[in-house]
Amino acid sequence: MTGRYKTERQSLGGIALTTDTSALTAIGNDYGFDHIFAKQLAGLAQEGDIFVGISTSGNSANIIEAVKVAKNRKITTLLLLGKDGGKLKGMGDWEFIVPSDNTPRIQECHQTLYHTLCEIIDEVCASR
Numbered sequence: 001m002t003g004r005y006k007t008e009r010q011s012l013g014g015i016a017l018t019t020d021t022s023a024l025t026a027i028g029n030d031y032g033f034d035h036i037f038a039k040q041l042a043g044l045a046q047e048g049d050i051f052v053g054i055s056t057s058g059n060s061a062n063i064i065e066a067v068k069v070a071k072n073r074k075i076t077t078l079l080l081l082g083k084d085g086g087k088l089k090g091m092g093d094w095e096f097i098v099p100s101d102n103t104p105r106i107q108e109c110h111q112t113l114y115h116t117l118c119e120i121i122d123e124v125c126a127s128r
Helices: 021-031 033-044 061-072 103-126
Strands: 050-055 076-082 094-098
Touching (some): 033 061, 050 061, 061 076, 076 103
Parallel strands (some): 050 076
16 A cells, blocks of 8 residues: 555555564464454554455454454454355455355455455545
């Protein structure tokens, strides 16, 4: 979001909660792997932000905990899920569920979905 997908546009605030290995290991060691995203969201996100959670099974505990924090902080949630949506089904503000048990196919569909969302964001922001 801070760069662009395909079209020049203004930079948008965005951070991948998966890339800070120091935070991941510290939080994982101190609080457990289930809280690696929730603790980061609690410290970084604000009302009006959007949390995008991806879970092929729909049962990822670390995404479930992050969604709980997001809801408490009035952060919009967009969930990309697989199979039947698992435990996360019904927890998101927006949900895309790929009804398959084939993990690679679910992930390919998720990739198409987030690339489409990035393209839409580019187009909307470039026209402003």
